[in-house]
Each structure stands twice: as C-alpha cells, then as structure tokens.
Amino acid sequence: xxxxxxxxxxxxxxxxxxxxxxxxxxxxxxxxxxxxxxxxxxxxxxxxxxxxxxxxxxxxxxxxxxxxxxxxxxxxxxxxxxxxxxxxxxxxxxxxxxx
Amino acid sequence: xxxxxxxxxxxxxxxxxxxxxxxxxxxxxxxxxxxxxxxxxxxxxxxxxxxxxxxxxxxxxxxxxxxxxxxxxxxxxxxxxxxxxxxxxxxxxxxxxxxxxxxxxxxxxxxxxxxxxxxxxxxxxxxxxxxxxxxxxxxxxxxxxxxxxxxxxxxxxxxxxxxxxxxxxxx
Numbered sequence: 001x002x003x004x005x006x007x008x009x010x011x012x013x014x015x016x017x018x019x020x021x022x023x024x025x026x027x028x029x030x031x032x033x034x035x036x037x038x039x040x041x042x043x044x045x046x047x048x049x050x051x052x053x054x055x056x057x058x059x060x061x062x063x064x065x066x067x068x069x070x071x072x073x074x075x076x077x078x079x080x081x082x083x084x085x086x087x088x089x090x091x092x093x094x095x096x097x098x099x
Numbered sequence: 100x101x102x103x104x105x106x107x108x109x110x111x112x113x114x115x116x117x118x119x120x121x122x123x124x125x126x127x128x129x130x131x132x133x134x135x136x137x138x139x140x141x142x143x144x145x146x147x148x149x150x151x152x153x154x155x156x157x158x159x160x161x162x163x164x165x166x167x168x169x170x171x172x173x174x175x176x177x178x179x180x181x182x183x184x185x186x187x188x189x190x191x192x193x194x195x196x197x198x199x200x201x202x203x204x205x206x207x208x209x210x211x212x213x214x215x216x217x218x219x220x221x222x223x224x225x226x227x228x229x230x231x232x233x234x235x236x237x238x239x240x241x242x243x244x245x246x247x248x249x250x251x252x253x254x255x256x257x258x259x260x261x262x263x264x265x266x267x268x269x270x
Binding site for chain 2: 001002003004005006007008009010011012013014015016017018019020022023024025026028029031032033035036039042043046047048049050051052053054055057058060061062064065066067068069070071072073075076077078079080082083088089
C-alpha cells in the first residue's frame with residue numbers, strides 16, 4: 001500500500017507550497033505556489049481514493065475545475081494590477097498601508 | 100518495486116518543487132512547476148488513478164501552466180532583475196513557519212484507516228477492470244455528483260466572464 005508514502009509526500013509538497021508563498025514577493029510565483037498546494041491536496045485525495053472509493057478521484061476533478069477558474073481570474077487580476085502599477089511585486093501593493 | 104518507483108518520482112517532484120520556489124526567474128519557476136506536475140501525474144498512475152493522471156497532464160501542465168507562461172511573457176517578467184525572495188528576516192520566519200507546518204503534518208504518515216469504512220484491498224482495481232478506467236470516474240460524476248458537476252460549469256462560465264472583464268482595458 002502506498003497510502004503512507006503518498007500522504008508523507010503530499011505533506012512535504014504542501015509545506016513547500018506554503019514556504020514559497022511566504023518567501024516570495026512576485027505575485028505570479030506566489031500564485032504558482034498556491035497551485036502547488038492544490039496539487040498536494042489532490043495527491044491526498046487520490047491516495048485515499050484507493051481505499052475509500054472513487055469519490056476521491058471525482059473530487060480531484062472538481063479541484064482541477066476550481067483551480068482552472070482561479071488561475072484565469074487571478075491572472076486577469078494580476079494583469080489589471082500590472083497595468084495600474086507597472087509591477088507585480090507585492091511590495092508595491094501597499095495602498096491600505098498606513099503612511 | 101512499486102515503492103521504489105514511487106519514491107523515484109517523489110524525489111523528482113520534491114526537488115523540482117524546491118527549485119520552483121527558489122528560482123529567481125519566474126519562467127524557470129514555471130517550468131520547474133511543470134516538472135513537478137508531471138511527477139505527480141506519474142504518482143497518480145501508481146495510485147490507480149490513470150484518468151486523473153491524464154487530466155493532470157492535459158489540464159494542469161497543458162492549460163494552466165501555459166496560461167501562467169503566457170502572462171509572464173505578456174508582462175515581460177523574464178528579464179533579469181533583482182531577486183524577489185525576501186531578506187534574511189523574512190526568509191527565516193518563512194522557514195520557521197514551514198518547519199512548524201511540516202511538524203504538524205507529520206502524524207499524517209502514521210494514518211491508519213478504520214476497517215469499517217475501507218473497501219477490501221484491490222476493489223478499486225477490480226471496479227476499473229469491470230467498468231473501464233474512464234467509466235469508473237464518470238459513473239459517480241454523472242450520477243451521485245451530477246449537481247456539483249453542473250455547478251462547476253456555472254463556475255467556469257463565471258470565471259471566463261470575470262477574466263475577460265478584468266483583463267480588458269475598456270469594456
């Protein structure tokens with residue numbers, strides 16, 4: 001059974017995704033790290049589907065649909081921000097910051 | 100044997116994910132993420148989810164990553180510039196939080212499923228041989244999960260309209 005190795009690997013992959021979100025400033029790279037986290041969760045679903053039934057694989061299907069929608073809207077927002085600020089660095093997005 | 104193959108692709112996936120989050124150039128990051136997605140597709144095959152593996156390559160590596168690369172190209176972000184990785188303090192906090200998260204997720208590796216809810220071993224493979232690999236996913240999708248499936252189509256339509264409205268200069 002590959003359940004334990006798959007869950008261990010998905011934990012590591014999820015942590016790498018979180019680490020990427022925390023340590024980068026480029027909005028597009030942060031977005032890619034979010035995709036990495038979604039994929040780690042997909043791996044968990046598929047691993048558990050092996051012993052709990054096909055529902056897990058169906059759910060991965062839905063996660064992929066949501067990820068595609070999220071990527072399209074998110075990248076459109078990044079494009080709109082870039083047009084406004086000429087930058088995708090989160091350092092320059094401080095409109096709500098005091099001072 | 101299967102475990103060896105699993106860890107072979109697992110190490111490829113982990114290494115490329117690490118490279119993805121540490122490369123300065125966003126294009127390099129995106130391409131390493133594609134490698135991770137391919138490694139994950141291989142793991143899906145090992146976990147008896149061949150249809151999901153094909154979808155992973157088609158939808159993630161094929162469509163979503165092309166969208167990312169397209170936006171990077173459109174914004175001309177591939178040129179060399181200062182690194183966007185945070186300084187020592189931010190990096191230290193990030194690594195600390197990552198280590199804490201890994202510690203919290205570590206009990207996952209000792210997961211045991213109660214026998215009352217698990218299917219007998221090999222029953223997923225038997226179902227796939229009986230119904231076909233695609234049908235075994237499609238039957239629940241168009242049966243028990245029909246309403247979520249229809250809602251997903253509405254979600255995708257809303258995303259398309261939203262993306263066009265957001266990205267257009269003047270409506």
